[in-house]
């Protein structure tokens with residue numbers, strides 16, 4: 059009798075292995091698949107990629123991930139209706155959804171998935187860097203539900219959010235955060251010397267994978283606003299998006315066009331930025347796109363003309379350079395610097411978060 063009991067208890071259902079769904083097969087999603095395949099070939103234990111989805115289709119991961127990626131990327135355009143992943147199989151508790159889209163619709167799902175015990179790993183900044191209500195819902199849901207991997211959302215994986223949270227967990231109080239938070243704008247203003255049109259450099263930055271899918275999201279300061287909001291909210295400040303004062307670089311003629319016409323309209327940037335660059339150079343200064351918030355004070359994003367030896371001008375390439383002022387770092391801020399844009403660093407940050415969730 060006791061043997062029967064013990065046999066029955068041994069047959070208790072084992073939890074199904076965690077699966078991974080990749081949403082977004084563009085610049086970052088493709089780099090994610092390439093890195094995933096490299097790590098898997100090295101023997102790193104990763105959850106199986108069960109689905110790859112984009113705005114047009116959903117395909118099974120299977121053994122040949124590169125073929126699945128090509129199939130997804132080659133799918134015909136789909137207009138209207140639900141995104142394909144919303145019509146397909148539902149994720150189970152313990153599964154991991156990787157959000158490599160720039161989609162509001164997908165970001166809206168983050169709190170729902172977390173509440174169901176599904177983990178979310180995201181490069182999409184709209185989850186916690188957009189609407190405050192959604193950011194708070196994500197905060198509530200991650201407290202009791204799935205885990206939220208957001209390393210890729212600020213600094214493309216630089217140890218910024220991680221360090222900020224460690225300071226706060228250690229009892230530190232944040233006073234202000236200031237810095238260069240846009241990799242593409244750092245690259246653009248580091249390169250621009252007036253000899254070539256600024257718009258030509260924007261095209262290069264987009265082709266290199268540094269800009270957002272629509273480069274106006276960078277040029278308008280919106281991307282930096284989102285990162286500043288993510289940092290402020292991680293520091294415990296419930297900052298609404300509209301309280302960040304943003305000085306956009308996008309002239310009305312460029313703002314007015316549809317996404318398909320952006321490339322042709324980029325020239326509208328050239329005259330204004332040529333003049334700002336010439337004025338900065340005449341004063342012996344450099345242009346730097348900076349975001350800053352002060353606890354109990356203002357939050358601002360915009361282009362500044364700074365002395366060439368100003369600490370914020372010290373980076374190169376796509377470097378982000380961010381100063382954290384706090385009780386602990388009152389006299390001299392903690393400064394974190396390194397490449398802050400690009401598909402490879404972003405994909406690495408996503409996989410770091412996947413691995414960290416898998417190991418807990």
Ligand SMILES: NC(=O)C1=CN([C@@H]2O[C@H](COP(=O)(O)OP(=O)(O)OC[C@H]3O[C@@H](n4cnc5c(N)ncnc54)[C@H](O)[C@@H]3O)[C@@H](O)[C@H]2O)C=CC1
Pocket residue numbers: 081082083084085086087111112113114141143158159160161163164181182183210211214267268269270271398399400401404
């Ligand atoms: N490029 C970079 O250096 C960094 C990018 N990121 C973020 O990574 C995200 C992706 O950027 P990219 O790969 O450059 O964009 P992309 O435009 O190349 O790719 C976006 C993908 O999302 C898919 N998509 C759009 N709506 C969808 C929906 N509702 N459901 C499923 N899939 C949907 C598209 O079909 C496409 O495959 C963005 O949120 C960006 O802010 C974050 C850190 C750094």
Ligand SMILES: N[C@@H](CC=O)C(=O)O
Pocket residue numbers: 211213214239240241242243268269270276281398399400
């Ligand atoms: N477009 C962004 C990419 C990383 O978040 C940037 O330029 O920093």
